[in-house]
Amino acid sequence: MSVAPKTVLCIHDLPGFGRAGLSVIVPILxxxxxxxxxxxxxxxxxxTGGLGAPARLSSPGYGPAALAHYRRLGVRFDCIYSGYLSEPEQALLVEQAMEYWPDALTVVDPVMGDNGRMYSGLAQEMVPALYTLCSKADLILPNATEAALLLGDPLPAPGSVTPEAAAExxxxxxRVCPQVLLTGITxxxxxxxxxxxxxxxxxxxRTPLIPRLFHGTGDIFGAVLVGRLLQGNVPEAAAxxxxxxxxxCLRATxxxxxxxxxxxxxxxxxxxVPNA
Structure with a gap:
């Protein structure tokens, strides 16, 4: 008898060109x-990384309406996985999903910055909004810059964080979220x-360092992690x-x-692919 696949609600950005966000998360899962x-x-x-100002399709009411529709349909989500939010109010959308599906594993990638700076275009209000969201999650996936923003620490210089400091x-x-995976430490x-x-x-x-920087690798990492967790892997094995x-992926490029x-x-x- 076939077992229905696990289902993940993925609340992320969708770029049409450039492998990032939902364009990589959906095929990976x-x-x-x-x-x-x-x-x-x-x-x-x-x-939004170096390809000029993108065209945007904005529909603020879509997210809440979609969640309400899924709830009416009786859809069951095993995991809620969120990433890039373009404005602080969108954190409330993820929180609404957590309230609708309280039994789902909740994984938050608090996308705010990297290499010691916040991403351009994000308001400072994003920090408290994501702090609150992280406090309601089961697992968060910050990099060193995002960790500093969440903790109110000085932003670290690129490459300055040691594994020992990362562990601390x-x-x-x-204290904010019960499980933390701090990523991208060189x-x-x-x-x-x-x-x-x-x-x-x-x-x-630890994995071998491949000194190449590509957009979207954090989304790829998070998607595989979520998929492996839902297959029953412990966090260390999933990571x-x-x-x-x-x-x-880097070696294939x-x-x-x-x-x-x-x-x-x-x-x-x-x-x-399982058993491929």
Whole structure:
């Protein structure tokens, strides 16, 4: 007898060109064998990283109406996974989803900045809005810059955070959210992710550093992580699988490829398919 696939409510941006947001999250979850239900926070002609000012399709009422429709239909979500929010009010949309489906695993990627600065176009009010959202989540996935913003710490210089400092920061963040995975720490020839939970447990995931920066790799990491968690992996194993797949995507992308357009994940998606 076939078992229905797990279902994830994905509340992220949808860029038409440039591999990021829902354009990578949906195919990754589908390859893993998880049904992705997309609720775009913004529909954009491209992502916002270096491709000029994108065309935007704005419909503030769509998200709440979509959630209400899914609730009327009796849709059951195993996970609510949120990422880029274009304005603080959209955090309330994710909180509404958490109230509608209280039994769902809630994973929040508090997308606010990287490399020691906030992303352009985001209001400062995004910080308290995402702090409140993170406090209601089961697991959060900040990078070092986002962790500092959530904690009110000085923003770290690029590459300045050590694994030891990351572990301390992750532990402090468990006062906000019970499970934390701090991502994207560079340590020598490794890229490191540090996990912690409110019970004092911790873990570190190391994969070989591939010194190339592409837009969308954080969304790829998060999507694989969510998919593996729903398959029953513990967080450390899910994080390891996500980090390895990001590395596979980077190696599949030719030298000289335009980093603004994201990694060439199409050729390696099949590695995520169960029993492939």
């Amino acid at each position: 589908s390859a893993i064998g998880v049904q992705a239900v997309a609720v775009p926070t913004a529909v954009l002609s491209t992502h 920061t992750a532990a402090r963040l468990t 340590a020598g020839h490794s890229i490191v992710c540090v996990g912690a939970d409110k019970n004092g447990a911790s873990y570190t995931v 390891q699988a996500a980090a390895v797949f990001v590395g596979d 030719p030298e000289g490829a335009d980093e603004r357009l994201g990694v060439w994940l199409e050729s390696v998606l099949g590695r995520l």
